[in-house]
Amino acid sequence: MRETLVEDEAAQGGLAVRESAAHLAALVEGSDDAIISKTLDGTITSWNPAAERMFGYRADEIVGRSILTLIPEERRSEETAIIERVRAGERVPPFETVRRRKDGSLVDLSITVSPVRRADGTIIGASKIARDISERKAVEAQLARQAERLTHLNRAALLVSQDLDLERIVQAVTDIATELSGARFGAFFYNVLGDEGESYLLFSLSGAPREAFERFGMPRNTAVFDPTFRGAGTIRSDDIRKDPRYGLSAPHHGMPEGHLPVVSYLAVPVISRSGAVLGGLFFGHDEPAMFNAEVEELVEAVAAQAAVAMDNAHLHEAARVEIAARVKAEEELQLTLAEMRHRVKNTLAMVQAIAAQTFRETSATERQSFEARVRALSDAHDLLTERHWGTVSAGEMIERALHASDKMKPGRISLAGPDAEVPASRALLAAMALHELGTNAVKYGALSGDAGTVAVEWDMVKESGRDRLRLRWSEQGGPPVSPPARTGFGTRMLERALRGQGGSAAIEFRPEGVCCTLELPA
Incomplete structure (x- = not known):
């Protein structure tokens, strides 16, 4: 009975082993x-269907051969290290x-290796489990390429955005794009507008000496370009020589003799924000199919970044040229104004000399009065010349016109009004009028005592x-005033000149002092 039980247990144990082995095999x-x-020693002893799908060998082709059949020569040291560790358990x-x-x-794999033992524990081989990680590796490689691409593009953007010199920009763009494309050489042909407007x-x-192109001249608008x-x-183009547009134009009908060999070809236009074509980036390689999407x-x-940088460089250059032109025009204007100022002074000096000769029989007072008027006119011209005969500050014009009177009677003239601008021709009349009023005040009016x-006081209305x-103009505190018996030269000049410019002058001879209101178009 006992023997029967032992046999049954043995039979059941064998069945369990067989079932386990069958499960493992499945x-x-x-x-x-x-x-x-x-x-x-590396001899393959088993090979499952997944191994056949992964490596392409059927079991009857590979079992019995060395595992080194699957290992690239440069990686066979990995197998030596694996066996050492397996032998050590x-x-x-x-x-x-x-x-x-x-x-x-x-094929990219992730491999795990475990020792294979006999029942007594002796290590007799190894079992390898290999998982295909090609897809993951491809995704990682794609991410790495994208990261590298962004790095290069950021470097390109940084280089071209920090410079406004056109020549340095195009050289940097050519170097970067040639490196990114993997081309044997790259060229950037670009349009430049000269100072005279010619293009x-x-x-x-990049990647070739200048003499490699200079002896062939600039590219023409052939069917390819x-x-x-x-x-x-x-x-x-994977092979530009097979392109139907290639070799159509005389005289070379293709690449001229001695030209750098071009098989793979890539050309990208560089287009401004305005839509104008700034130039083109051209890349060549002596092997086919070297440029992909x-x-x-x-x-x-890179071409898009180059277009922005070139637009900025052109704007900078245009601004520089405009500033230089303005500086030159300003210098020429200053020379013209200085010449005009010199000639006006010479003319007025001649007028004074003629007047002195003509009025030599008249009283000294009359001659001095005339000369003072000429000097006032000269001073007014100086102010207007300094302002390029545009507009002048009303306050500055009034202050200059009364400078001589204020110097003779310091602290006795007060000025009040806004900082309004007055046209040059009107300012000249106002200055002469104020000179006459100031001269009369010093001689006969409030400034005589x-x-x-x-x-x-002045204002814009x-x-x-x-x-x-x-x-x-208001005088106070001087000798009593009464209307003059006749109208003097200064008064007649003021009234006529102001009327001629659309202005007016109203003079009141009040007992307490002369009052005068002047109006001029601004």
Whole structure:
């Protein structure tokens, strides 16, 4: 009875072992991971269907061969290290590596290795589980490329945005784009507008000496180049020699003898914000199919940055030219005004000399009065010349016109009014009028004694929708005033001159002092 029970238990144990082995075999057969067994000398002993799908070998093709069949030569040292650890009874945790398929292509894998033992614990081989991580690696590589692309584009943006020199910008753009594209050489042909308005073509090079292009002249609008120089779009060719537009134009009908060899070809127009074509980036390689869609996008991004930088450089250059022109015009204006000032002074000096000769029989007082009027006119001309005969400050004009009177009677003349601007021709009349009023006040009016004062007030008023300068002269504290028996030269001059300019002068001879109101169009 006891023996029967022992036999039953043994039978059940064997069944459990067989069931476990069958379950394990099913797992191995159905796994998506390659599961491979090998001996310690590297001979493959088992090969599941996933291994066949992953590596391309059928089990009958690979079992019995060395595991080194799957390992690229430069990575075979990995196998040596793995076997050492397996012999020591260690499990090799997952590590990423590359293995070779039957067709010679490489596959990215994550591999885990465990020792295989006999029942007595002796290590007789190893079991490898290999998982295909190609998709993850491709995503990681794509992310790395995008990060590198952004780094290059940021570097390009930084370089071109920090410079306003056109020549340095185009050279930096050519160097960066050539590096990004992987081209053997790159060139940037760009349009420049000269100081005289003429347009001409310049170029920068990267990866080739200038003499490689200079002896061939500038590119013409041939069938190949024309779309780029018109801004029609990017041209990318795996072999430009097979392009139907190639070789149509005389005299070379293709690349001239001695030209750098171009097979792969990429050309991207550089277009301004205004839509004008600033130039074109051209890249060449002596091997076919070297430029792909990703490279094309990169170079187009650099071209867009180049267009912005070139627009800024052109604006900067235009501003520099305009500023230089303005400085030159200002210098010429100053020379003209200085010459005019000199001639006016000479003319007035001649007038004074003629008057002195003509009026030599008259009294000294009359001669001095005339000369003072000429000096006042000269001073007024000086002020207007300094202001380029545009407009002058009413306050500054009044202060200058009364400078001589105030110097003779300091502190006796008060001024009050806004800082209004007056046209040059009106300011000249007002200055002469004030000179006459000041001279009369010193001779006969409030400034002839020790206590009299003069108040000058002005303002801008609206009349019939137009601005007018209204100026009021008031004397007080001088000798009693009575109307003159006759109208003097100064009064007649004021009234006639002001009327001729659309202005007016109203003089009141009050007992307490002369009052005069002047009005002029502003």
